[in-house]
Amino acid sequence: MGQATRNSFGDAVAKLGEEFKEIIVLDADLSKSTKSESFSKKFPERFFQMGIQEANMIGVAAGLAFAGKIPFLCSFGAFLTGRFDTIRVTVGYADANVRLVGTHSGIGIGEDGYSQMALEDLACMRTLPNMAVLQPADDIEAKAMMRYLIDHKGPAYIRLTRQNVIDVHKSDYKFQFGKGDEILAGTDAVVFATGGLTGNTFEAIQKLKSEGLSIGLVNFHSIKPLDKECIVKWSQKVKHIITAEDHNILGGLGGAVAEVLAEQGAGAKLYRIGVRDTYGESGTPEALYEKHGLDVTGIARTLKSVVKN
Amino acid sequence: MNKPSINELKQQANESRKLILKMLYEAGNGHPGGSLSAIDIITALFFHEMNVDPKNPLKEGRDRFVLSKGHGVPALYATLAHRGYFKPEETLTLRKLGSVFQGHPDRVRLPIVEASTGSLGQGISVAQGLAMAGRINNDNSRVYCLMGDGETQEGQVWECLMSAGNYKLSNLCVFLDSNKYQIDGKVSEVMDLEPLVQKIESFKWNVIHIDGHKMDQIIAALDKARNVTDKPTMIVADTIKGKGVSFMESVNKWHGVSPTKEELDKALQELDQNQSNQAVN
Numbered sequence: 001m002g003q004a005t006r007n008s009f010g011d012a013v014a015k016l017g018e019e020f021k022e023i024i025v026l027d028a029d030l031s032k033s034t035k036s037e038s039f040s041k042k043f044p045e046r047f048f049q050m051g052i053q054e055a056n057m058i059g060v061a062a063g064l065a066f067a068g069k070i071p072f073l074c075s076f077g078a079f080l081t082g083r084f085d086t087i088r089v090t091v092g093y094a095d096a097n098v099r100l101v102g103t104h105s106g107i108g109i110g111e112d113g114y115s116q117m118a119l120e121d122l123a124c125m126r127t128l129p130n131m132a133v134l135q136p137a138d139d140i141e142a143k144a145m146m147r148y149l150i151d152h153k154g155p156a157y158i159r160l161t162r163q164n165v166i167d168v169h170k171s172d173y174k175f176q177f178g179k180g181d182e183i184l185a186g187t188d189a190v191v192f193a194t195g196g197l198t199g200n201t202f203e204a205i206q207k208l209k210s211e212g213l214s215i216g217l218v219n220f221h222s223i224k225p226l227d228k229e230c231i232v233k234w235s236q237k238v239k240h241i242i243t244a245e246d247h248n249i250l251g252g253l254g255g256a257v258a259e260v261l262a263e264q265g266a267g268a269k270l271y272r273i274g275v276r277d278t279y280g281e282s283g284t285p286e287a288l289y290e291k292h293g294l295d296v297t298g299i300a301r302t303l304k305s306v307v308k309n
Numbered sequence: 310m311n312k313p314s315i316n317e318l319k320q321q322a323n324e325s326r327k328l329i330l331k332m333l334y335e336a337g338n339g340h341p342g343g344s345l346s347a348i349d350i351i352t353a354l355f356f357h358e359m360n361v362d363p364k365n366p367l368k369e370g371r372d373r374f375v376l377s378k379g380h381g382v383p384a385l386y387a388t389l390a391h392r393g394y395f396k397p398e399e400t401l402t403l404r405k406l407g408s409v410f411q412g413h414p415d416r417v418r419l420p421i422v423e424a425s426t427g428s429l430g431q432g433i434s435v436a437q438g439l440a441m442a443g444r445i446n447n448d449n450s451r452v453y454c455l456m457g458d459g460e461t462q463e464g465q466v467w468e469c470l471m472s473a474g475n476y477k478l479s480n481l482c483v484f485l486d487s488n489k490y491q492i493d494g495k496v497s498e499v500m501d502l503e504p505l506v507q508k509i510e511s512f513k514w515n516v517i518h519i520d521g522h523k524m525d526q527i528i529a530a531l532d533k534a535r536n537v538t539d540k541p542t543m544i545v546a547d548t549i550k551g552k553g554v555s556f557m558e559s560v561n562k563w564h565g566v567s568p569t570k571e572e573l574d575k576a577l578q579e580l581d582q583n584q585s586n587q588a589v590n
Contacts, residue, residue: 046445048441051468051472051475053468053471053472055431055434055464055468056437056468056469058434059431059432059433059437059438059465059469060434060437060438060441060469060472062434062435062438063424063434063435063436063438063440063441064438064439064441064442066423066424066438066439066442067442067443067446069442071438085428085431086434086465088428089425089426089427089431090424090425090426090428090432090434090435093415093417094416094417094425095416095417
């Protein structure tokens with residue numbers, strides 16, 4: 001098991017701060033949870049504690065960006081999405097070079113329950129025309145993505161996990177913005193996974209190999225821009241496409257892939273693994289993943305039933 | 310640019326009043342009332358106060374102005390045009406398809422407006438961010454912002470007042486264009502803000518209360534704001550919605566309706582008359 005991607009963000013931003021003096025980090029009283037704390041200790045003059053004021057924090061970050069800074073603002077993804085109008089006008093429409101760092105994504109956060117779980121963030125953010133919407137699968141990818149975001153122009157949302165995730169990348173991994181990251185080849189079906197579910201899906205596919213199933217795996221770290229060519233290519237190769245995400249199946253990666261497949265008139269049939277249009281609740285992360293079929297066993301069960309039908 | 314006299318500033322504001330009304334007439338819709346209440350303040354900022362250069366509009370270290378009450382943007386376009394950022398007649402494309410003069414400020418199409426606003430309560434936060442960047446850069450630049458009194462009902466405004474006060478952003482100066490009306494009626498009846506000055510002072514701001522149509526008072530307040538070193542300044546400016554056109558003054562139907570040709574002509578005639586009276590004084 002690798003570390004949570006929020007920790008990767010914390011490590012990466014504190015390191016990048018040494019080289020890139022324009023980086024500013026803002027947090028709304030969650031620096032211990034979002035892991036912006038290490039940056040705040042290392043560069044107190046470039047860290048702003050904004051109090052429990054997400055909307056003002058978003059506007060302030062836009063002002064800093066307009067003056068040439070590279071602001072990373074941090075909160076739980078749920079609380080950032082909750083200030084969507086400030087994001088759409090002050091950041092999106094104004095093309096502010098702001099990096100919105102949303103941690104505590106999905107039901108994987110566990111016991112705190114629904115109000116703290118970002119389950120609609122991908123759906124909301126990807127409706128903004130210029131918003132890059134990114135979600136790393138593991139530690140190595142999260143750090144590569146952070147380096148990429150220093151040079152990226154325009155607003156970006158990066159979605160991170162509270163819980164540890166399975167590592168799927170090696171140290172020589174090259175992050176390519178907007179491109180599907182093909183991890184496993186397969187002939188019976190392919191899974192398009194994003195975030196921490198990429199590792200769970202990887203293990204599920206390995207399990208099914210012994211049962212004679214050949215399933216491919218593509219990691220969609222970029223929900224926007226979406227690698228449409230990759231989706232179309234796979235739709236011509238396999239009969240079944242499955243998406244996997246810790247997000248509502250409406251509007252996130254599953255929704256985005258459905259749009260591409262429908263417009264292409266592609267023959268492959270889609271099944272969406274995720275939170276099936278219901279609110280989250282309290283429970284251990286393990287119990288919640290088991291209930292929603294997002295753990296390795298649950299994903300393997302779904303893949304088997306989809307491919308065999 | 311030599312600093313204009315008080316009388317020249319008044320004349321300039323009147324000239325902009327005429328352009329505002331022409332723009333709104335051409336557009337066929339838009340917001341005259343709140344543009345006319347704000348124009349004296351915006352004129353004083355761009356013609357007297359701010360370190361800006363129309364020949365190099367985005368120069369480093371410039372003073373910046375954020376119009377948080379985005380619907381008052383005809384006042385900003387008229388001021389920028391007369392200050393030399395673009396030709397006055399260009400602004401007559403206001404609200405037309407393809408125009409950079411959008412119905413509310415759009416910094417992508419027209420970067421000199423500094424922020425995209427129109428969803429109320431958001432621009433003041435951008436102004437705070439710009440002021441914080443100026444602090445980091447230690448470049449002596451100042452940030453100005455203008456918001457509406459109705460806008461002050463938005464929660465984000467109070468987040469920003471709390472934050473900028475605690476950060477002691479003395480390089481931030483916000484005008485509150487207190488024209489006493491919002492779409493649904495009188496501010497005091499829709500959602501009363503009083504006691505406004507005391508509220509803002511209690512958020513650790515330096516508050517100055519003026520008549521927002523008296524040029525000498527606007528300039529004196531700006532001088533005072535520049536000399537405060539440990540607090541941001543809020544200039545609460547009592548204004549009249551529709552100021553300068555007698556049939557529009559404090560008549561709230563003029564919040565968001567443009568004049569007909571006859572109304573435009575009548576208004577222009579009155580403004581011309583005001584201007585020649587001022588010139589005599």
